[in-house]
Amino acid sequence: MSAPAERLTVHEAFGLTRAAYFVMPRLVMEAMPPEWQDRFVRLIEEAHEMYVFDEKPYEVRMRDHDGRFVVDPLGDYRHGQDALVKCSTVPWS
Numbered sequence: 001m002s003a004p005a006e007r008l009t010v011h012e013a014f015g016l017t018r019a020a021y022f023v024m025p026r027l028v029m030e031a032m033p034p035e036w037q038d039r040f041v042r043l044i045e046e047a048h049e050m051y052v053f054d055e056k057p058y059e060v061r062m063r064d065h066d067g068r069f070v071v072d073p074l075g076d077y078r079h080g081q082d083a084l085v086k087c088s089t090v091p092w093s
Contacts, residue, residue: 023060025072025074025075025077026074026077027074027077028074030077062075
């Protein structure tokens with residue numbers, strides 16, 4: 001039996017980046033195995049019950065390495081399955 005994985009905090013996961021947000025495309029979340037999706041949704045629901053979020057609308061836009069805005073290949077969640085397959089290998093689909 002292997003040793004349990006060491007727990008990491010969000011601070012440790014972000015490392016030395018200056019990022020204030022973690023953004024994950026909906027297509028990636030929907031491509032997760034059902035067990036992951038269930039855990040993810042339950043954690044988000046639990047966070048909403050515990051904390052008050054400022055629900056003002058905001059927009060997430062992708063930039064290239066030079067800082068220019070570019071089209072997000074995963075931005076259209078209704079028609080983006082081909083883009084998801086091109087961006088990565090999803091072993092469980």
